[in-house]
Amino acid sequence: MASVSLRNIKKIYPPVAGEKKKHLSPSDEPGANLEKTDRGIVAVQNFNIEIKDKEFVVLVGPSGCGKSTTLRMIAGLEEITEGELYIDGKLVNELDPKDRDIAMVFQNYALYPHMTVYDNMAFALRKRTSSKEEIDRKVREAADILGITEYLDRKPKSLSGGQRQRVAIGRAIVRNPKSMLMDEPLSNLDAKLRNQMRAELIRLRKKINTTFIYVTHDQTEAMTLGDRIVVMKDGFIQQIGTPQEVFDKPSNQFVAGFIGTPQMNFFHAVLIEENGHFCVDFDGFKVPVVDEDNRRMKANGVKSAPIILGLRPDSLSLVESDQYPIAHVGVVEMMGTNVHLHLEFKGKDIILVTQAKDENQHLKLDYESDSMIHFSFLPQSMYLFDIETGKNLAI
Ligand SMILES: Nc1ncnc2c1ncn2[C@@H]1O[C@H](COP(=O)(O)OP(=O)(O)O)[C@@H](O)[C@H]1O
Ligand SMILES: [Mg+2]
Helix, strand or coil: CCCEEEEEEEEEECCCCCCCCCCCCCCCCCCCCCEEECCEEEEEEEEEEEECCCCEEEEECCCCCCHHHHHHHHHCCCCCCEEEEEECCEECCCCCHHHCCEEEECCCCCCCCCCCHHHHHHHHHHHCCCCHHHHHHHHHHHHHHHCCHHHCCCCHHHCCHHHHHHHHHHHHHCCCCCEEEEECCCCCCCHHHHHHHHHHHHHHHHHCCCEEEEEECCHHHHHHHCCEEEEEECCEEEEEECHHHHHHCCCEHHHHHHCCCCCCEEEEEEEEEECCEEEEEECCEEEECCHHHHHHHHHCCCCCEEEEEEECHHHEEEECCCCCCEEEEEEEEECCCEEEEEEEECCEEEEEEEECECCCCCECCCCCCCCEEEEEECHHHCEEEECCCCEECCC
């Protein structure tokens, strides 16, 4: 059990001596948009969070945004360039990793191949001079929690990926650490096993009294595991909130596009204020902004201007009337319960998610590849973003 506070944390990786200056990397390469200074590349900056005792916090963001760096600074595996790290109120910037009472689980398991599962788990305890009986009790208790008792005598190579990852987690929990750090622990597993292990982590979390800080690039993992999610990009925190908060009220266009699947659709539109009320001109269709957003936008000093309109795929619906925007149906993906329609609208690819069956359980057949459809959306489903900064105008 531990609270963990990061205050103004910054990490600069100094340039490596003798390393050739890289030519400008394309902007989609991981880390390409990180700030570069004389002192080196700024992997993390302005990182502030107060993590409560026993909270489960997930750091999520695309590859190269600084997640692992942040986690490694908390673990003490990476020096903190600036800022303060507190564990249980104590400044620990200079504290040795082994004295931080933290356990870490990595993507690649990092098990000792020549040791049995039992010994892999007992290893860390033996170094801490626990008695043989106590070690045995702790190893068996952890094995029981994770359902790996029957493999205790096996070597890692005879185990599946999922079983190995359980052993790696087992090795972390035997020590009963105050905080548990996990860096993409499920990324090496196939989709089915990943889903299963995700559910197991939720159960595990209920059984052990530990603060979790969990890193992933997968927004589904972040949404399902986190009490709170920290969305990161280019070394900066974009938003901290509960899964529902970041989904319902994304702070900016990046968060809106990153959280939620399929991804939110974005359109160019124009915000117009008429008689004290905002409406959105979407390709000639005027849609009123709901009262609550209208009030917030006024309070934020928002003015009439071109904007980015965000609409989630499941908030678009098919309509019969030709009074609504028209789009060309490209690929039709049957997903079982839902159908994903890939549409082309004004030269843009967008996705509409609709139910596959009507209320009588009959397959709806009002769309097919290469046909034209009309779509609409409700005013309350609109997300409005500043065209320059990407900021959500209504929060
Ligand atoms: N040891 C290192 N030396 C120099 N740069 C590094 C080092 N580790 C990571 N970086 C850079 O810092 C940035 C953030 O990396 P990382 O924290 O691993 O991102 P993430 O885990 O979000 O994918 C990347 O651009 C990466 O290239
Ligand atoms: Mg990483």
